[in-house]
Amino acid sequence: MNTESEYRQVIQRCKDLFLKKNKDYGTAWRILRLSSITDQIFIKAQRIRTLQETGVSRVGEGIEPEFVGIINYCVMALIQMQLAHDKRTDIPTDELEQLYDGQIGQVIELLFAKNHDYGEAWRDMRVSSMTDIILMKLLRTKQIEDNRGATLVSEGVEANYMDMINYAVFCLIKLTIK
DSSP: OOHHHHHHHHHHHHHHHHHHHHHHHTTGGGGSOHHHHHHHHHHHHHHHHHHHHHOOOSSSOOSHHHHHHHHHHHHHHHHHHHTTTOOOSOOOHHHHHHHHHHHHHHHHHHHHHHHHHHTTGGGGSOHHHHHHHHHHHHHHHHHHHHTTTOOSSSOOHHHHHHHHHHHHHHHHHHHHOO
């Protein structure tokens, strides 16, 4: 098991879809406020939990595409934060790809630091538990957003988005890479 290789494989899958959707829709998501992106991530995480609990999908898609969506929406949120003062709604694909790679580069650094300290504990966790942790981080993020970013001792929304990416990647590794 090589975490870095597995991680990069999952991220490449997500990035490929992100860039294909960009060809279809452009960067229309730039119009969204962070709270709207957070709610989109919440919808995906809640659907995963519902599917885990019921085992029934009425729209024909499983949980893997939802984890991919969580990763890509979190990257969108991080890019929105990075471009907070940039009002463009249309970002050229080459620039968008660089922004995506830059955000993922920071997230993977966080992964390596935490993975070292926690000894890859995620490998022994259940996907359902990681789904619950993503939901908890979403509720934290929503609370921070409702408080206009103010925290007393907690990490901000950026750290929560980064953690959600990592947990979603871990879930995809456990679900798809043998």
